[in-house]
Amino acid sequence: MSDRSPASPSLATDVGAQHAAPLHSARLNSPEPVSTFEVAAPDTDSRARCGRLHTSHGVVQTPAFMPVATQGTVKGITPAQLREVGAEIILANAYHLALRPGAGLIRELGGLHRFMGWDGPILTDSGGYQIFSLAPLRKVSDRGVEFRSHVDGTSLFLTPEDVVRLQADLGADIIMALDECVPADATPLQAEAAAWRTLDWAARSRAVQTASGQLLFGIVQGSTYKELRLRQVRELVGLDFPGYAVGGLSVGEAREITMTVAEETAAALPEDRPRYLMGVGLPEDLIRFVGMGYDMFDCVLPTRNGRNGMLFTGSGRVNIRLAQHARDQEPADPDCSCYTCRTFSRAYLRHVTVANEMLGGQLISLHNLHFSLQLMRDMRAAIAADRFAAWAAERVARLTAEALTPTLSTSSGQALSQREKEKAGA
Amino acid sequence: MSDRSPASPSLATDVGAQHAAPLHSARLNSPEPVSTFEVAAPDTDSRARCGRLHTSHGVVQTPAFMPVATQGTVKGITPAQLREVGAEIILANAYHLALRPGAGLIRELGGLHRFMGWDGPILTDSGGYQIFSLAPLRKVSDRGVEFRSHVDGTSLFLTPEDVVRLQADLGADIIMALDECVPADATPLQAEAAAWRTLDWAARSRAVQTASGQLLFGIVQGSTYKELRLRQVRELVGLDFPGYAVGGLSVGEAREITMTVAEETAAALPEDRPRYLMGVGLPEDLIRFVGMGYDMFDCVLPTRNGRNGMLFTGSGRVNIRLAQHARDQEPADPDCSCYTCRTFSRAYLRHVTVANEMLGGQLISLHNLHFSLQLMRDMRAAIAADRFAAWAAERVARLTAEALTPTLSTSSGQALSQREKEKAGA
Numbered sequence: 001m002s003d004r005s006p007a008s009p010s011l012a013t014d015v016g017a018q019h020a021a022p023l024h025s026a027r028l029n030s031p032e033p034v035s036t037f038e039v040a041a042p043d044t045d046s047r048a049r050c051g052r053l054h055t056s057h058g059v060v061q062t063p064a065f066m067p068v069a070t071q072g073t074v075k076g077i078t079p080a081q082l083r084e085v086g087a088e089i090i091l092a093n094a095y096h097l098a099l100r101p102g103a104g105l106i107r108e109l110g111g112l113h114r115f116m117g118w119d120g121p122i123l124t125d126s127g128g129y130q131i132f133s134l135a136p137l138r139k140v141s142d143r144g145v146e147f148r149s150h151v152d153g154t155s156l157f158l159t160p161e162d163v164v165r166l167q168a169d170l171g172a173d174i175i176m177a178l179d180e181c182v183p184a185d186a187t188p189l190q191a192e193a194a195a196w197r198t199l200d201w202a203a204r205s206r207a208v209q210t211a212s213g214q215l216l217f218g219i220v221q222g223s224t225y226k227e228l229r230l231r232q233v234r235e236l237v238g239l240d241f242p243g244y245a246v247g248g249l250s251v252g253e254a255r256e257i258t259m260t261v262a263e264e265t266a267a268a269l270p271e272d273r274p275r276y277l278m279g280v281g282l283p284e285d286l287i288r289f290v291g292m293g294y295d296m297f298d299c300v301l302p303t304r305n306g307r308n309g310m311l312f313t314g315s316g317r318v319n320i321r322l323a324q325h326a327r328d329q330e331p332a333d334p335d336c337s338c339y340t341c342r343t344f345s346r347a348y349l350r351h352v353t354v355a356n357e358m359l360g361g362q363l364i365s366l367h368n369l370h371f372s373l374q375l376m377r378d379m380r381a382a383i384a385a386d387r388f389a390a391w392a393a394e395r396v397a398r399l400t401a402e403a404l405t406p407t408l409s410t411s412s413g414q415a416l417s418q419r420e421k422e423k424a425g426a
Numbered sequence: 427m428s429d430r431s432p433a434s435p436s437l438a439t440d441v442g443a444q445h446a447a448p449l450h451s452a453r454l455n456s457p458e459p460v461s462t463f464e465v466a467a468p469d470t471d472s473r474a475r476c477g478r479l480h481t482s483h484g485v486v487q488t489p490a491f492m493p494v495a496t497q498g499t500v501k502g503i504t505p506a507q508l509r510e511v512g513a514e515i516i517l518a519n520a521y522h523l524a525l526r527p528g529a530g531l532i533r534e535l536g537g538l539h540r541f542m543g544w545d546g547p548i549l550t551d552s553g554g555y556q557i558f559s560l561a562p563l564r565k566v567s568d569r570g571v572e573f574r575s576h577v578d579g580t581s582l583f584l585t586p587e588d589v590v591r592l593q594a595d596l597g598a599d600i601i602m603a604l605d606e607c608v609p610a611d612a613t614p615l616q617a618e619a620a621a622w623r624t625l626d627w628a629a630r631s632r633a634v635q636t637a638s639g640q641l642l643f644g645i646v647q648g649s650t651y652k653e654l655r656l657r658q659v660r661e662l663v664g665l666d667f668p669g670y671a672v673g674g675l676s677v678g679e680a681r682e683i684t685m686t687v688a689e690e691t692a693a694a695l696p697e698d699r700p701r702y703l704m705g706v707g708l709p710e711d712l713i714r715f716v717g718m719g720y721d722m723f724d725c726v727l728p729t730r731n732g733r734n735g736m737l738f739t740g741s742g743r744v745n746i747r748l749a750q751h752a753r754d755q756e757p758a759d760p761d762c763s764c765y766t767c768r769t770f771s772r773a774y775l776r777h778v779t780v781a782n783e784m785l786g787g788q789l790i791s792l793h794n795l796h797f798s799l800q801l802m803r804d805m806r807a808a809i810a811a812d813r814f815a816a817w818a819a820e821r822v823a824r825l826t827a828e829a830l831t832p833t834l835s836t837s838s839g840q841a842l843s844q845r846e847k848e849k850a851g852a
Contacts, residue, residue, distance in 0.1 A: 072777065076784040080765065101752065101777045109755060109773055117769040326527065329535060339506065343543040347535055351498065351527045358502040358784060 036215065036242050037274050043382075045389035047266065047293035050380050053243075053274050055121040055173035056213035057113065058088070062274060062295035063383075065286065065376045066091040066123060067302065067369055071100070072116045075303045076362040077369065079117045085338060085370040086377065088120060091298040094167045094175070095127020095134075099151045103169035111171030123298075124172035125278070126163045128179040128219070129247065140180060142197060160201035164208040164216065172214065176245060177205035179219040184252030191223035199235050206239050217243040217276060224257045226264055233268040244269050245276040246294075259288075266293040283312055283375055284399040287392045290379050302372050306365025309353040312372065315398050318346075320364065325350040338370035339363075462641060462668050463700050469808075471815035473692065473719035476806050479669075479700050481547040481599035482639035483539065484514070488700060488721035489809075491712065491802045492517040492549060493728065493795055497526070498542045501729045502788040503795065505543045511764060511796040512803065514546060517724040520593045520601070521553020521560075525577045529595035537597030549724075550598035551704070552589045554605040554645070555673065566606060568623060586627035590634040590642065598640065602671060603631035605645040610678035617649035625661050632665050643669040643702060650683045652690055659694040670695050671702040672720075685714070692719045709738055709801055710825040713818045716805050728798050732791025735779040737772075738798065741824050744772075746790065751776040764796035765789075 041050040051062040067074045067082060070093045074082060082090065092112060097103060106115050113119055131138060135147035144159035158166075160178040167175035178201050180194040202218045210216060218241040222229035236244060246265050249258050262277060266289075269275050276296035277289050286297055302312065311318040313333040318325075320332075328346035340349070340363040353360035375395075382391035467476040477488040493500045493508060496519045500508060508516065518538060523529060532541050539545055557564060561573035570585035584592075586604040593601035604627050606620040624647045636642060644667040648655035662670060672691050675684050688703060692715075695701050702722035703715050712723055728738065737744040739759040744751075746758075757767035758775060766775070766789040779786035801821075808817035 071781045071783055072774075073783045073785040076788070078765070078785070078788070079769065100781060101773070105753060105773070108753065109771065115771070115774055115777075117774070327531060327534065339504070343505065345535065345541070347527070347531070348498075348541055348543070351541075355497045355526060357497055357499045358787065359499040359504065361784065362502070362504070362788070 037272065039271060041384045041386075043388040044386055046291045046392070048290045048379070048383045048388040048392075049293060049295070050383045051274065051295055053295075055089070055215065057119060057121045057173050060089045060121055060296075061380060063286075063290045063376055063379050064089055064296050065372045066296065066298040067372075068298050068300045069116065069118075069122075070300070071096050072106075072112065074365075074369070076306065076358070076365045077303065081339075081366055082118065082369075083120075085366065086373045087369070089123060089173075090118060090120070091123045091125060092116075092170070092172065093127055093130060094124040094163065094170060094172075095130040097124075097170060098127070098166045099149045099154075099156075103166040107169040107171065113171060121173040122170075123174035123296075124167045124170055124176065125298075126167070126176040126178045126219075128176075129181050129278075131158075132181040140197075142200065145178075145180075160204045161208050164205045164210060168209070168211040168214065171211055174215045174217060174243065175210065176217050177202045177219055179221055179247055181221070181248050181251070182223055184224070186223050188225060188228075191221075191225055192228055195222045195228050195232050199232060202236060202241075203239055206241070215242040217241055217245050217274075219245045219247045219278070220265055220269075221248045223248060224253050224261055226261060229261060229265050230268050233265060237270055241273070243274040243276060243296075245278050245296075247278045249277070250279060250281075262289060262294075263292045269293075283372065284396045286372070286375060287379065287396050287399075290383075291388065291392055299372075302368035303361075303365040306363075306368050307361035309350075309360065309364065310368075311349070311364055312368045314395075315401060320346060320350045320353050320360075322350075332364070332367045333371065336367060336371060336374070338367050340367040340370075463698065465697060467810045467812075469814040470812055472717040472818070474716045474805070474809050474814045474818075475719060475721070476809045477700065477721055479547075479721075481515070481641065483545060483547045483599050486515045486547055486722075487806060489712075489716045489802055489805055490515055490722050491798045492722065492724040493798075494724050494726045495542065495544075495548075496726070497522050498532075498538065500791075500795070502732065502784070502791045503729070507765075507792055508544065508795075509546075511792065512799045513795070515549060515599075515722075516544060516546070517549045517551060518542075518596070518598065519553055519556060520550040520589065520596060520598075521556040523550075523596060524553070524592045525575045525580075525582075529592040533595040533597065539597060547599040548596075549600035549722075550593045550596055550602065551724075552593070552602040552604045552645075554602075555607050555704070557584075558607040566623075568626065571604075571606075586630045587634050590631045590636060594635070594637040594640065597637055600641045600643060600669065601636065602643050603628045603645055605647055605673055607647065607674050607677070608649055610650070612649050614651055614654075617647075617651055618654055621648045621654050621658050625658060628662060628667075629665055632667070641668040643667055643671050643700075645671045645673045645704070646691055646695075647674045649674060650679050650687055652687060655687060655691050656694050659691060663696055667699070669700040669702060669722075671704050671722075673704045675703070676705060676707075688715060688720075689718045695719075709798065710822045712798070712801060713805065713822050713825075716809075717814065717818055725798075728794035729787075729791040732789075732794050733787035735776075735786065735790065736794075737775070737790055738794045740821075741827060746772060746776045746779050746786075748776075758790070758793045759797065762793060762797060762800070764793050766793040766796075 036054050038052045039049050040052060053060040053062055067087050067090050069090050072092055106112050109115050112122055131145055131147050134150045138145055138147035144157060146157045148155055163178040179198040182191055182194045198221045218236040220232045222232045249262055266275055274295040277294040279299060280289055280297045281299045309320045311320055311332045314335050325346045330346055331341035333341055382388045462480050464478045465475050466478060479486040479488055493513050493516050495516050498518055532538050535541050538548055557571055557573050560576045564571055564573035570583060572583045574581055589604040605624040608617055608620045628644045644662040646658045648658045675688055692701055700721040703720040705725060706715055706723045707725045735746045737746055737758045740761050751772040754772035756772055759767055808814045
């Protein structure tokens, strides 16, 4: 049924098993009705727009931020707390879940929503980025990608079709086509080869049966090459996906290039489909990219920063470990209404962080998520009131006023190392 | 004011500072009115009793289990979740908090309740056990104990008076006198010397001004020597404490000795004061010791086991890491109504535990705490209905039916290593 490599038999049991008898009712993946996404309120002075994305598990208001639940849990946060901070959709990772505990097992247990106790919309990333960043010894061909599991070293082979089926097993509301990511310093030839392969994989993914109601998004690659990106957009749009993601940005390229490519790509994507910028980001960046017309974002920074004692506040990031917070009675952010800010002082957050208590990471992650989600609510209100551009300028100025190194940081891991590099070089 | 050693000047700034100008209204520590503790319903077929302990931050129903918040946080659990699982009182550790972030700092910030966001009753342990188990290079004399901080190596000296004042700074509702703990293999002479010193320190602690409304408990030591224990009880009772703790048990002695000493000591303590058995424990042990007339317990096992993937259930402990739970749709405990059991399957708890996700420890800790606190509620109901003995026999039989090594495990750390030893030797 799938074109698995006979050289990697472990796949059949470990990852791709149980496709033969799908539990979900399945249908041929046909173009979604345009009404899946309604653009409700475009802003006049920017490309920002409000929208409503309809999924099998409810409506997502856009611009939307998706907390990241890589392994089927937003680190340190319960589903009840996700609701409490106002998350409307979360992101999980098909690659991680397929390796552990297995997509077939999750399907058997009633799907990812039931498994992880979250009944709202879920988007699963295909894992392309993870395969190209985490898996050792990967070998990519037009047919698919062979790699070793970073969990147990098992040799695996996945085709784009497999990846769609894995996500059908998981039962996510929005699923992503497998893509090939290249590093920032890829030559035009490398970038073009990966882009065409990504396009071919997108077409093959589009032809696979998915679970009823699942929305398959295509991913625009093309590295930093504008013409390549625009050609990708045209070709992908020809396949008529219900939504489009932009990947392969903020992987080490210069900030100006990220901004230009992101802006030109967004402008080329159709108005009536959601645009998802993968791996963003920092509060100020969320605002900037919403201004370019992006509708969806995901990033690990709220929780990763949370575990590292880094607080999001309206006037920039705060390192709670600093001695200056030892006696600070103020909450994490005086303007915030989250549980952490209603209950605890910075002095307490510093204490539990310095003492390596789990609660430090939990409370700061909760606050950072609330902060990011509140920012999206504020953006939607500003767009609805047709005053986004002015609002955005003021908020970005406040957010970056005290920043030592105001860098664009879209993809979390790279963002941090990029910032470190700049600090070292500055 | 306090008799600090000139050889350890760091104490003044790090631990014992700011006694000169107490913020709390203070008074001479006089015998508390008996009405602080009401014994409401003694059981006829056992020594179990229900009671109500009045504190400055509310009434505690006994028998009571106190979740442990060593460093001012119950590991992985928010104060809101503590309320949710029905905790009425929690335990913090004066030694740990005095070393980090400092008792003076906590007082400055409004006291421990405000600092940690918990407005219910708090008991602080004096830290005797920690000084004797964690601190390197300790030197004990009648005057007090000199030791190095396990946090930063600072040399410190604490008198029993200092320890009361530290707890006054923290503002706990119930505070403990400093005691000297000896290992299980202490000779009669060693045990007697430590016991007399503990008694002397208790008398000196009793004479110190405490914050208004604070209840100071004395601690019975005496190792495994019955006569020594009983003499300790008589002498301590002569000092008329509002409550009595029993320490120095389950530190490695044989199980039968623990049971005998605990039972005889409880029987010798006055009926009209709460009896607190320190460091207990496992569900089956909580039931047994309540049957002896103990009213209060604390133990790190619900949260430590939680972080290690060990679930409390009505039919014994379950190691969630085992492969047999990979596809288990059942909740942690089918009879439990906690958030974890209402929301997640064992399969999910296994997944997040095996994947080393924070949420595993959080969810299982939450369940284990709910389990322990529900057990106390069940015990209080059984006592009130005067059917505790029969109820206890049935519950202990169920709890231990499947246990491989049903051992008495009161003090967590020792309990585990003791069990390991027995496994290895059995």
